[in-house]
Amino acid sequence: MQIIESSTVYDVIIVGSGAGGGMATKVLSEAGLKVAVVEAGPYFDPAAPEQQTQLKWPYESPRRGANTVRPFGEFDSAYGGWEIEGEPYTHKNGTKFDWFRSQMLGGRTNHWGRISLRFGERDFKHKSYDGLGDDWPIGYEDVKPYYDKVDKLIGVFGSKENMPNEPDGFYLPAPKPRLHELFYINGAKKSNIPVIPSRMSMLTKKINKDRGVCFYCGQCSRGCSVYADFSAGTCLIFPAQKNGGQIDLFVNCMVREVTTNEEGKATGVSYINKEDRKEYRLKGKIVVLAASACSSARILLNSKSKQHPNGLGNSGDTVGKYLHDSTGASRSAFVPGLMNRKKYNEDGVGGMHVYTPWWLDNKKLDFPRGYHIEVWGGMGMPSYGFGFNPNDFNRFFNQSVGGYGNSLRADVQKYYGSVVGFGGRGESIPMKDNYCEIDPTTVDEFGIPVLRFHYKWSDFERKQAKHMNETFEELFHNMGAEPLQSRPSKEQDYGLLTPGRIIHEVGTTRMGNDPKTSVVNSYQQLHDADNVFIVDGGPFVSQADKNPTWTILALSWRTSDFIVEQLKKQNI
Template sequence: MQIKESSKMYDVIIVGSGAGGGMATKILADSGLKVAVVEAGPYFDPADPEQRTQLKWPWESPRRGASTVRPFGDFDSAYGGWEIEGEPYTHKDGTKFDWFRSHMLGGRTNHWGRISLRFSPRDFKHKDVDGLGDNWPIGYEDVKPYYDKVDKLIGLFGSKENLPNEPDGFFLPAPKPRLHELVYIKGARKLNIPVIPSRMSMVTKKINDDSGVCFYCGQCSRACSVYADFSSGTRLIFPAQKHGGQIDLFTNCVVREVTTDDEGKATGVNYINKEDRKEYALKAKVVVLAASACSSARILLNSKSAQHPNGLGNSSDNVGRYVHDSTGSSRAAFIPDLVNRKTYNEDGVGGMHVYTPWWLDNKKLDFPRGYHIEVWGGMGMPNYGFGFNPNDFNKFFGLKVGGYGNGLRDDVKKYYGSVLGFGGRGESVAQRDNYCEIDPTTVDQFGIPVLRFHYKWTDHERKQAKHMQQTFEELIHSMGGEALGSTPTKEQDYGLEAPGRIIHEVGTTRMGNDPKTSVVNKFQQLHEADNVFIVDGGPFVSQADKNPTWTILALSWRTSDYIIEQLKQQNI
């Protein structure tokens, strides 16, 4: 196959435009470097009338808002999903792993929950606490200056709480709790379970000219047309372009491999253009992978050469290993105190206004690591399948609900907003035998070998999920509610979601000081090719009971500063 090679030489090629790629784009372009950004999906701007779904009505959807076009609803702003036609992935040994991909400028940051939590000092050194897994080669003190910078650049709301496991940052004003959240707070406090304002990256007070201010429409999953919430495209890449950055965007371009020279150093990337199906080559001094933990691992494993016969950076056989996702288990309940609610606009931000951080001592429990609790409910805009299911009320509570005409309308008004739900999101322990590898017999529509997953939960995660369910039932009882459905059993893994379903997978190119047991060093630089860096979730040694995005952003900024310094010193 003939590969068309560009005559242009870049300082840096960045593969992927999500959280890590967007931050690297901004920092490197702002420093004056010539940057190429290669993104597997199309250009996306939520302010563009042709692409905007914010503030559209449910009946404007082809299926009234049902999840027929996109997994999280037809108006969700993620282009992709767990299954993408022509781009499969496979499993081995009975593995159940669901891999979510969002192919578009900004990647998953267009539709994520925007829960923006820092890892704590303990999270970087958890092996010292319970003897499991490995410590990071860096500590909180290394990342804190960059957490501070990310807070100030992007903006997040929250409150200072002085909790050791939830480090405080620089917060904008937090929105007030809504009625269902006030009910949750009351019930949790009876059980001595803490509840604090959420920490989420929606701008509630003007911070700069690159972002708008939230007007509380509750539709952040649709991507914000005034750029008041954080998405990588709108808040990092667009500002870098606006302020003079030398950035070339290559959208709808799927990277096949990182190319290398006779010394094993990277020279650029080869990619397939989705529109003409031809293969092209880009050249650069530095390659930054930010395609997501599993996609970056796939690119490295497919980048084979005489110098890297096992894949780029994979002489230790660690690329793809230690993949791990957050744990997740959920429950919902009917709360009689929320029946016959007065109807009013309580939309707020697109997500929770309060949450419960991990509050217990694992030394007194039968499982390691913790979880936080996310809360949902309220009176969002009704749509197809909006959460009021008469059959549930009839089956579980013996209520005669539903029917047709005026009776159904009356019941909807009576019971709408009376269901409250919980989601536990916890830390799993990274296992070397949980991995993704290249499937030897399967390629995608572009002829690129695909990933094959091997993943098993351990009893650590199952016992954690069991504790989540016990806590949920205690909370429901404390609120005077009645649980929907029966308690998940041991045979059901206590409601534990399949790995991948929480969309927090990390760890495939783990960070470490020893090249025999890790893929990148403490600056996310490949041990085996010093001009290749990885700035997505791949370098994570462990996940923590927090969402990973804020740490991806902080580490990407830290790595970008290091790249600038190394280029100035002509070390790479």
């Protein structure tokens, strides 16, 4: 097969344009480096009329906005999902893992919930506290300056709370709680469960001339046409282009491997152009992988050569190992006090205005790591997957919500907005036996070998989910609410969602000082090739009970500064 080589030699080739790739693009291009960004999906700009879905009504779609084309609804701005035609993945020994991929400029940052939390001091050193897993080779003090810079560059609302292991940052004004959230606050108080304003990256005030301010349409998952919420394209790559950065975008290009020379150093990447199905090769002095934890592992494992027979970076047989996702369990309930109520100002950001950070001491519990609680409800536009299921009401009240005309309208007005839901999002223990590897017999439609997953929850995660459900029911009781589902049993893993469903997978190219047990060093630099870096969630040693995006951004900025410094010293 003929491979078409580019004559241009880039200073840096960045694979992936999400949180890590977007930040690296901005920092490195603005440092004067010539950058190529290779993205598996198409160009995306939520302000472009042909791509904008914000403020569209369900009736504007022949599917009424249903999820027949995208997992979170037709108007959701994630191109991809857990299953992509022509791009399969497989499972080993009957285990389960659902892999979400968002192939587009900006990656998953177009869709995510914008929950923007810092890891705390303990989150980097958990082994020192409970003896499980491994400590990171860096601590909070190493990342804090970059958290600070990310807060100020991107913008995050919240409040300073001075809570242990829940570091404060630089915050924009937080929106006020809505009525269902006030019910939650009152219920939590009765059990001494803390509730604080959410920390989310939507602009509640103007921070620069390029981005607008949130106008409370509640549709952040569709991509913001005024760039008020954070996504890597609108807030990192587009500004870098405006600032004169030398950036060449290669979209709809699926990277096959990192190419290397006789010395084992990277020379660039090869990719398949999805439009003409031909293979191309880009040349670069440095390669930065930011394709997502699993995709970057796949690229490394497929990058075999005489110098790297087990795959690039895999001399210690660690690439793909220690894969882990956040735990997740959810419940919902009917709140009679919210039924038939007056209508208040129910507008807000696309997500929660308040949440509960982890508040207990795990040493007094039968599971080692914590979780936070996310809250949903209110009176947003009815849509698929939001609101209430009439069958749940029938089961509890033997009352039908249905009919047609005025009787249906009356039922909906009576009940709508009276349902609240909680989602627990917790930390799992990284285990070497949870991993992704190359399937020996399966390739995708581009001829690239695919990933095979092996993943099992442990009793640590099951006991955590059991505690989540007990907490949810206590909160429901405090709110005078009726649960809409029965408590999941031990046989149901206490309601734990399938691994991968929270879309927080990390750990496949873990950070460490020992090349025999880790893939990258403390600056996310490959032990086996010093001109390859990884800036997605792969280097995470552990997940924490927080969402990973803010840490990916901070670490990517830190790594990018290190690359610039090392280039000046001519070390790489």
